[in-house]
Structures are given as C-alpha cells and as structure tokens.
Amino acid sequence: MRSLSKLFLAALSFTILVDGSHHWYSHHYPTAAHRQLIGKTYMIQDFYRGEDFFKDVSPIYDWIFAIGADPTGGNVIYQGQSDARSKRLAYVDDCDNSFILAVDSTSTVPAGGQRASVRITSQKSYNGGLFVFDASYMPVGCSTWPSFWTVGPHWPMAGEIDIVEGVNNQGTNQMTLHTGTNQTCTNEITNSTHQFSGKIVATDCFSTTHADSGCSIEDTDTSSFAYGFNNAEGGVFALLWDNSAGMPSTWGIPAGFWSSQTCDITANFYEHQMVIDTTICGDWAGGRIYAQSGCPGTCSDMVANATNYVDAKWVINYVAVYQ
Numbered sequence: 001m002r003s004l005s006k007l008f009l010a011a012l013s014f015t016i017l018v019d020g021s022h023h024w025y026s027h028h029y030p031t032a033a034h035r036q037l038i039g040k041t042y043m044i045q046d047f048y049r050g051e052d053f054f055k056d057v058s059p060i061y062d063w064i065f066a067i068g069a070d071p072t073g074g075n076v077i078y079q080g081q082s083d084a085r086s087k088r089l090a091y092v093d094d095c096d097n098s099f100i101l102a103v104d105s106t107s108t109v110p111a112g113g114q115r116a117s118v119r120i121t122s123q124k125s126y127n128g129g130l131f132v133f134d135a136s137y138m139p140v141g142c143s144t145w146p147s148f149w150t151v152g153p154h155w156p157m158a159g160e161i162d163i164v165e166g167v168n169n170q171g172t173n174q175m176t177l178h179t180g181t182n183q184t185c186t187n188e189i190t191n192s193t194h195q196f197s198g199k200i201v202a203t204d205c206f207s208t209t210h211a212d213s214g215c216s217i218e219d220t221d222t223s224s225f226a227y228g229f230n231n232a233e234g235g236v237f238a239l240l241w242d243n244s245a246g247m248p249s250t251w252g253i254p255a256g257f258w259s260s261q262t263c264d265i266t267a268n269f270y271e272h273q274m275v276i277d278t279t280i281c282g283d284w285a286g287g288r289i290y291a292q293s294g295c296p297g298t299c300s301d302m303v304a305n306a307t308n309y310v311d312a313k314w315v316i317n318y319v320a321v322y323q
Contacts, residue, residue: 042130042322049318050097066119074279075303076117084118102313103278105306112300119277127270128242130322136234137315139278140226142168142295143302144312145285150272156180156207159269163239166225167285168293173224175256178207178214185263187215196257205263217256278312
C-alpha cells in the first residue's frame with residue numbers, strides 16, 4: 001500500500017496551503033489536469049515523467065545534470081547526463097516508464113573515496129505553486145543522504161525548502177526551511193498555527209555555511225522515509241506554496257506547516273528550482289551523525305562497500321507543478 005505524505009508552507013500573502021498563509025503538503029493522489037482546493041483550482045503547468053528528465057533540446061534543458069564534486073562535502077562525483085546514462089545511473093524503466101537515479105554500486109572505490117552519483121536540477125524556477133513528487137522507491141542504506149528540495153539563487157538568501165530528506169538509518173522524513181535574510185523566519189507555534197502531525201525539531205530557519213540546521217519538522221509516519229517508504233511501495237509528497245486561503249479538503253492533516261505569522265515567506269523564498277539527488281556521507285550523513293546512527297564502522301569506510309549502494313536509488317513516477 002502506497003503512503004500519503006504531506007507538508008505545507010503558509011503565508012498570509014502567499015499560500016503554501018491554507019489559512020491564507022503559506023504551507024507545505026505531501027500526499028498521494030493520481031495526477032490530473034487540475035487540482036481542486038477550497039477556493040482555488042490549480043492547473044497543471046509542468047509535468048515530467050520518464051524521458052522528460054532527459055530532454056536537452058538546446059538551448060532549453062528541462063533538467064540540468066550537475067557535474068563534479070558535491071557542494072555539501074559528500075563522497076560522490078556527480079555525473080553529467082551522458083555519463084550517467086552510459087553507467088546506468090540515470091535511465092528510464094521500459095516496463096513502467098519510471099525514471100531511475102542511482103548511486104554507483106559496482107565500481108571499486110577506496111575508503112574515503114568518491115563514488116559516482118547523480119544530482120539533477122530543474123531549468124525552470126518558481127515563486128510558488130503546488131509541487132507533487134511521486135516515487136515508488138527511494139535510496140536507503142548507511143551513509144546515504146537522499147533528498148528532493150527546492151532552492152533559490154545565492155544560497156541562503158533566496159531560501160531552501162527540503163521536502164524529502166534524511167540520512168543513514170533515519171526512520172522518518174525531515175522537512176526543513178533555510179533562510180539567509182535579516183527577515184525573521186521561525187516555525188514557532190502560535191495561536192493561529194494550523195494543525196500538523198509532525199514534530200518540531202528546530203525553530204530558527206536562519207542558516208549560514210557553518211550553521212545550516214534550519215527550522216525542521218520531523219514526520220511521525222514511518223512510511224514517510226527510507227525502508228518504511230519502500231515497504232509501502234512508495235508514495236507522494238506535495239508542497240503547496242501560494243497565496244490562496246484554501247487547502248485540499250480531502251488531504252487530511254499536513255505533516256508540517258510554516259506560517260507567515262512567524263516567517264516572512266515572500267522575502268525569504270523566491271525563484272526556486274527543484275533538485276533531486278543522492279549524496280554519501282558529507283556534512284550531515286557523515287562524522288558524528290554517522291557514528292550515532294547505529295551503522296557499522298565509519299562513513300569513510302562504508303564508501304568502499306559497493307554492495308551497500310545496491311538499493312541507493314530513486315524510482316520516480318513523475319514530478320508535477322501546478323499553478
């Protein structure tokens with residue numbers, strides 16, 4: 001049974017889900033030409049499935065394949081589209097038209113070395129909308145750090161929204177906002193805060209290169225991440241970010257909520273591109289966090305174990321953006 005996950009960001013002048021505020025949302029629903037929310041209908045603007053992720057008709061590329069080192073310090077080398085395809089790290093499954101992004105699980109790599117992986121970024125940028133990410137499988141395993149997120153230019157000034165993220169043997173999904181302006185942004189509970197099912201981990205969204213924890217909410221549903229997600233045959237995550245006052249009446253309680261009452265969302269989040277990637281170790285999955293995860297040895301040593309990455313892959317059914 002596939003899982004339904006949700007998040008949402010809300011703001012009074014800019015909704016991410018209800019309350020005339022901005023919210024996050026993540027849920028499982030079939031794609032349609034439009035989505036009906038209370039008070040507003042969202043029309044599909046962009047839809048990516050299968051070979052759509054490989055479209056590269058110059059000068060427009062729907063998705064950009066990063067090449068080279070990981071900016072978060074991970075033990076990976078990101079592969080361009082051609083190399084990723086030839087190494088079967090990015091391909092389309094002919095049986096169901098799903099799009100696979102994988103970490104190399106066959107090459108000999110020394111401890112502390114760099115294993116081939118893939119990171120793709122949408123060419124288009126957005127200032128709001130309903131973002132739907134449908135996957136039937138996500139990367140798992142010690143040292144892995146998979147994520148689906150959005151980010152603006154000049155990090156952290158235009159903000160970052162981590163929709164799906166976690167490391168090592170983490171049991172549930174963690175949703176996080178990162179900001180870099182002098183405009184206040186927290187996820188503290190107020191009398192007007194919309195109900196959500198997740199657990200607040202950190203409240204201050206302000207981030208810098210050396211202090212980038214952001215303000216996080218941890219999902220409480222064990223089918224929202226890693227092995228629990230895969231055992232449920234996947235699911236759908238949705239981020240709703242706009243200025244409507246409504247939310248899907250049938251979606252239930254969101255996993256996370258960030259309100260404009262405690263965060264100037266318009267000032268902190270703009271021109272976001274979508275990103276899908278998997279790194280290894282790095283600033284979060286490695287070091288102290290790895291040592292506390294229950295994983296064997298060190299993160300550096302794990303990089304050399306190719307069989308550890310057999311299941312370190314995304315199986316993506318589609319990504320859709322509604323406006």
